[in-house]
Amino acid sequence: MWRYVLLRLGVAVLQLAALAVVVFFLIRLLPADPVARLVGLNASPEAYAQSERALGLDRPLIQQFAAYLGLSAAAPGLLQGELGRSWVTGEPVAAELGRALPLTIEVVSLALLASLLIAIPVGLVSAAKPKGGVDRAAFVWGLFAGAQPDYWWGLLFILLFAFTLGLAPAPLGRVDPLLVPPDSITGLILMDSLLQGRFDVFLSALHYLALPVLTMVFTVSGAIVKMVRQNTARALQSEYVLYARACGLPERRVARYALRAALTPTLTLIGIFFSVLLSAAVTVERVFSLNGVGQYSVRSILDFDYPAIQGAVLAVAMVALLVYLLVDIVHALLDPRLRG
Amino acid sequence: MVSTRSGASVSSRLTAVRSVAVYVGQRARHDGLFLFGLLVALTVLFLALFGELLAPYDPREATANVGMPPPPLKDWPQLAYRALTGQLDAAPHWFGTDFYGLDVFSRVISAPRTDVSIALGGALVSLLLGTGLGLVAGFYRNWATGLLVRASDVLQSFPVFITAMVLVALSGRHTGNIVLALCLVYTPIFLRLTRAEVMGQARHGYVEAARAAGVRPWIIAWRHVLPNSLVPALIQLSVTIGFAIILTAGLSFVGAGVQPPTPEWGLMISQGAGDLNYGWWWPSVFPGLAISITVLGFAALGHVLEEAFR
Numbered sequence: 052m053w054r055y056v057l058l059r060l061g062v063a064v065l066q067l068a069a070l071a072v073v074v075f076f077l078i079r080l081l082p083a084d085p086v087a088r089l090v091g092l093n094a095s096p097e098a099y100a101q102s103e104r105a106l107g108l109d110r111p112l113i114q115q116f117a118a119y120l121g122l123s124a125a126a127p128g129l130l131q132g133e134l135g136r137s138w139v140t141g142e143p144v145a146a147e148l149g150r151a152l153p154l155t156i157e158v159v160s161l162a163l164l165a166s167l168l169i170a171i172p173v174g175l176v177s178a179a180k181p182k183g184g185v186d187r188a189a190f191v192w193g194l195f196a197g198a199q200p201d202y203w204w205g206l207l208f209i210l211l212f213a214f215t216l217g218l219a220p221a222p223l224g225r226v227d228p229l230l231v232p233p234d235s236i237t238g239l240i241l242m243d244s245l246l247q248g249r250f251d252v253f254l255s256a257l258h259y260l261a262l263p264v265l266t267m268v269f270t271v272s273g274a275i276v277k278m279v280r281q282n283t284a285r286a287l288q289s290e291y292v293l294y295a296r297a298c299g300l301p302e303r304r305v306a307r308y309a310l311r312a313a314l315t316p317t318l319t320l321i322g323i324f325f326s327v328l329l330s331a332a333v334t335v336e337r338v339f340s341l342n343g344v345g346q347y348s349v350r351s352i353l354d355f356d357y358p359a360i361q362g363a364v365l366a367v368a369m370v371a372l373l374v375y376l377l378v379d380i381v382h383a384l385l386d387p388r389l390r391g
Numbered sequence: 392m393v394s395t396r397s398g399a400s401v402s403s404r405l406t407a408v409r410s411v412a413v414y415v416g417q418r419a420r421h422d423g424l425f426l427f428g429l430l431v432a433l434t435v436l437f438l439a440l441f442g443e444l445l446a447p448y449d450p451r452e453a454t455a456n457v458g459m460p461p462p463p464l465k466d467w468p469q470l471a472y473r474a475l476t477g478q479l480d481a482a483p484h485w486f487g488t489d490f491y492g493l494d495v496f497s498r499v500i501s502a503p504r505t506d507v508s509i510a511l512g513g514a515l516v517s518l519l520l521g522t523g524l525g526l527v528a529g530f531y532r533n534w535a536t537g538l539l540v541r542a543s544d545v546l547q548s549f550p551v552f553i554t555a556m557v558l559v560a561l562s563g564r565h566t567g568n569i570v571l572a573l574c575l576v577y578t579p580i581f582l583r584l585t586r587a588e589v590m591g592q593a594r595h596g597y598v599e600a601a602r603a604a605g606v607r608p609w610i611i612a613w614r615h616v617l618p619n620s621l622v623p624a625l626i627q628l629s630v631t632i633g634f635a636i637i638l639t640a641g642l643s644f645v646g647a648g649v650q651p652p653t654p655e656w657g658l659m660i661s662q663g664a665g666d667l668n669y670g671w672w673w674p675s676v677f678p679g680l681a682i683s684i685t686v687l688g689f690a691a692l693g694h695v696l697e698e699a700f701r
Binding site for chain 2: 066069070073074077078081082083194195197198199200202203204206207209210214326329330331333334337338348349352353355360363364367368371372
């Protein structure tokens with residue numbers, strides 16, 4: 052088991068390293084001019100050259116790469132765990148990401164948890180009773196909500212629940228602006244407010260997170276239902292279920308065997324849909340003006356802020372890989388065939 | 392394609408086309424989902440070609456009416472009648488006008504030229520590239536194709552939306568660059584699907600028989616294995632077109648796609664979001680509805696294809 056975990060960890064680190072290298076060279080190969088973006092179009096050639104030197108963009112690519120990795124003695128780099136400073140704000144990228152990332156993780160995890168809580172029972176029932184009412188409803192839902200523009204549904208939900216019905220707060224951040232926010236311990240506002248016994252903040256944060264989470268659940272649950280249903284149907288058609296039935300085991304017992312076999316592949320869905328939701332966070336955070344890593348990456352990309360782009364991509368990929376890793380480990384614990 | 396060698400095969404091909412058409416006609420009559428998907432797909436294709444010509448107002452030119460709500464639904468038949476018989480001085484603003492006085496209806500029906508052609512282009516090129524590379528990678532298994540598969544794995548591990556944003560924003564926000572970004576994001580999916588299918592096909596007896604008969608490998612791959620391995624990719628195509636429309640509109644929604652005042656659904660939603668503050672729902676609701684229905688149509692087509700081939 053430990054060998055398996057170490058192996059998967061090694062692969063994840065390699066993937067992350069490959070990603071870091073590819074992103075570094077990719078953004079420098081694309082024909083963007085970050086210096087012109089920073090100094091403006093009317094800057095004198097001297098100002099342009101000075102800014103280029105300050106950003107280190109006048110040096111050869113390979114030297115820039117060495118500096119990014121932290122191989123040159125001048126400043127720490129990626130190998131020392133430093134992501135550099137943002138070209139726009141001048142702040143360390145790692146610190147900015149440290150503020151943005153928890154919010155995204157909070158929204159995405161809540162949305163995934165809610166989706167699974169809805170989708171797994173629905174998927175199981177619809178596979179157990181094909182062509183039944185639940186199955187038909189699940190089919191229509193999967194077809195309809197399998198692919199829908201989350202940014203538009205988010206707006207509709209705001210229009211309906213916030214502006215018309217007044218059930219949800221206007222989409223302006225993560226907590227009531229009149230409340231004093233709790234001290235940041237984990238950065239996850241729900242966790243922080245609970246740790247400090249601030250139930251008013253906890254409830255307000257839940258209230259503010261309701262619509263973004265609803266938007267994500269709406270656009271992602273259809274696909275999850277579809278996949279859970281497929282996995283369960285496959286398990287029910289398998290030979291060991293046939294065998295169990297042939298032995299005359301009661302249907303409840305057969306269902307229990309099938310359930311375990313159906314839920315293990317569903318675990319893999321957690322990894323897949325976590326990264327799907329991380330992508331969705333970019334547009335959903337925009338709709339609800341949440342300052343998470345999605346908004347951070349939009350800002351840095353539109354500003355041609357290379358260190359921030361590299362940091363954001365790495366952070367998102369690292370979270371996704373970490374979730375995949377955890378899922379794989381749990382999967383291997385449940386299914387001994389995978390340990391190899 | 393394989394060249395036609397005789398008149399007989401031309402006519403046999405015509406018969407094949409006719410029988411496909413008959414099949415499609417029959418299915419459309421019996422299967423509501425298929426009919427819906429077909430209608431949606433044909434409508435958006437039609438609008439991509441002619442939408443801008445049919446638009447009552449210039450989709451890029453502001454009118455004097457700012458923030459005008461759409462006429463109430465019960466007046467529509469009467470308005471349509473009077474508009475068609477030429478009794479109105481100016482065409483009605485069916486979907487209202489936005490903050491700049493742009494006619495929402497004209498922009499919604501002009502947008503497929505941007506959204507649908509980008510999505511179709513990206514999906515089709517990805518299909519061609521992905522199946523081609525997947526065929527090679529599945530049929531010839533050596534270090535070079537192994538490297539190709541690894542590279543596509545790395546590409547697939549990138550966060551999709553952020554990757555597309557980086558590619559488009561840094562290489563210039565033009566339609567061509569958006570198509571390229573879509574290709575980079577979607578080709579690995581087709582590659583993976585086709586490769587898996589080709590590897591499965593290669594185990595079949597007909598491949599061995601062709602080998603034994605001395606048919607050259609690339610002919611086996613091209614003429615025999617490829618047609619048998621296309622189904623998963625074709626099903627995926629329909630779904631991918633839908634996702635590509637959402638992604639294209641999403642890019643301009645966050646400001647990393649096509650530039651205003653291009654009539655484009657995502658851009659309209661993004662600008663219309665601001666109009667919600669004045670209580671104007673129509674500038675953002677109608678373009679979103681267009682995306683929603685279009686994507687649903689392609690999803691329905693994909694589902695029907697999947698059922699038909701199973």
